Amino acid sequence: METVLVEFGDRSYDIKIQGGCLHHAGSFIRTFIGEKPAKAALVTTETVAGLYLETVRKSLMSEGYNVTVVVVPDGEEYKTLATYERIMTQLIDARFERRSIVVPLGGGVIGDVAGFVAATLLRGVPFIQIPTTIVAQVDSSIGGKVAVNHPLGKNLIGSFYQPRGVLIDTRVLKTLEHREVISGMGEAIKHAMIRDREFFSFLEKHLETIMKFEASDTVMERFIAWNCRIKAAVVAADERESGLRSILNYGHTVGHALETITGYSRFKHGEAVILGMIAGGRIAVAKGLMTESDFNRQNSLLERVGMKVSPDGILIRDVLTAMTLDKKVIGGRIRFILPDGIGSVRIHDDVTEREIEDSLEFLFNKITAGLV
Numbered sequence: 001m002e003t004v005l006v007e008f009g010d011r012s013y014d015i016k017i018q019g020g021c022l023h024h025a026g027s028f029i030r031t032f033i034g035e036k037p038a039k040a041a042l043v044t045t046e047t048v049a050g051l052y053l054e055t056v057r058k059s060l061m062s063e064g065y066n067v068t069v070v071v072v073p074d075g076e077e078y079k080t081l082a083t084y085e086r087i088m089t090q091l092i093d094a095r096f097e098r099r100s101i102v103v104p105l106g107g108g109v110i111g112d113v114a115g116f117v118a119a120t121l122l123r124g125v126p127f128i129q130i131p132t133t134i135v136a137q138v139d140s141s142i143g144g145k146v147a148v149n150h151p152l153g154k155n156l157i158g159s160f161y162q163p164r165g166v167l168i169d170t171r172v173l174k175t176l177e178h179r180e181v182i183s184g185m186g187e188a189i190k191h192a193m194i195r196d197r198e199f200f201s202f203l204e205k206h207l208e209t210i211m212k213f214e215a216s217d218t219v220m221e222r223f224i225a226w227n228c229r230i231k232a233a234v235v236a237a238d239e240r241e242s243g244l245r246s247i248l249n250y251g252h253t254v255g256h257a258l259e260t261i262t263g264y265s266r267f268k269h270g271e272a273v274i275l276g277m278i279a280g281g282r283i284a285v286a287k288g289l290m291t292e293s294d295f296n297r298q299n300s301l302l303e304r305v306g307m308k309v310s311p312d313g314i315l316i317r318d319v320l321t322a323m324t325l326d327k328k329v330i331g332g333r334i335r336f337i338l339p340d341g342i343g344s345v346r347i348h349d350d351v352t353e354r355e356i357e358d359s360l361e362f363l364f365n366k367i368t369a370g371l372v
Contacts, residue, residue, distance in 0.1 A: 032165030115146030134184020183270030
């Protein structure tokens with residue numbers, strides 16, 4: 001087992017990472033909460049429910065929790081106020097109290113929506129993340145960002161609200177569809193690019209073994225924990241994204257815009273981030289921040305992930321318009337996170353429209369050529 005501490009003073013919490021730990025979710029949650037059993041909302045999606053709902057529900061019940069199950073449809077297009085209201089209504093009907101807990105079981109979408117419910121139900125009830133995708137395990141379950149989307153932009157309605165703990169079973173990743181694996185590896189490569197050159201080398205060595213789930217429990221736990229330590233160190237230093245935490249948005253400026261203009265239904269989040277990193281890296285090279293060698297090394301690893309997308313119906317001017325509505329815009333300037341080498345990035349608000357357009361043209365040419 002790997003344990004990663006996310007340090008927020010008296011709100012600090014552990015991330016527990018172990019292959020096969022889902023069967024003991026109830027006892028882990030008791031440890032995280034440190035209180036007597038109460039009502040628990042197990043919030044999940046239709047797909048995850050068919051795989052792991054009963055395992056977690058029975059484990060919670062064995063620890064004395066009174067479990068309310070909420071199942072919502074799969075997909076980013078359901079990360080909405082309507083889904084939030086549906087979950088909230090069911091928990092209010094179940095007479096949830098401030099000692100009650102919310103347990104999101106699933107990917108980043110369910111973690112964000114159910115976490116936002118926890119942050120706002122009765123002005124805040126405890127919640128514990130049980131992420132079941134790579135994206136959620138290495139990124140979205142850590143750091144307390146909870147939100148829903150708005151038709152005009154991604155994650156525009158939300159809050160910062162820390163969980164009491166995160167429980168990660170690496171073996172559940174074996175049931176992921178391949179596009180979810182690709183999406184998760186996009187976030188992992190992002191972590192390496194922004195913070196850790198050694199981790200980048202680890203990914204270069206183990207990428208295919210991890211993606212095919214041929215790696216041992218030890219390697220998989222190390223892979224997830226390495227990501228978690230990078231994310232935990234950043235969010236602990238800057239909980240509300242006033243400075244350092246913004247570096248986690250490498251690839252997200254273009255990525256979020258692509259998700260927005262395609263209605264959150266065409267790209268997985270990590271897929272959009274992969275495209276955003278290619279565009280961001282191109283800007284960094286054009287501005288003399290990153291060498292062509294490091295840019296090519298980044299792109300080579302991204303290409304090994306094996307993503308295949310089409311630019312059909314996506315216009316550069318629409319991407320630019322969506323970027324101006326992103327929450328990362330400050331004073332009318334589009335803020336970019338740009339690498340100055342593998343393992344290091346900086347915040348820039350001096351990127352010109354011409355530089356953005358050139359990067360998007362470069363990206364679309366790579367897509368058209370079938371390189372991503």
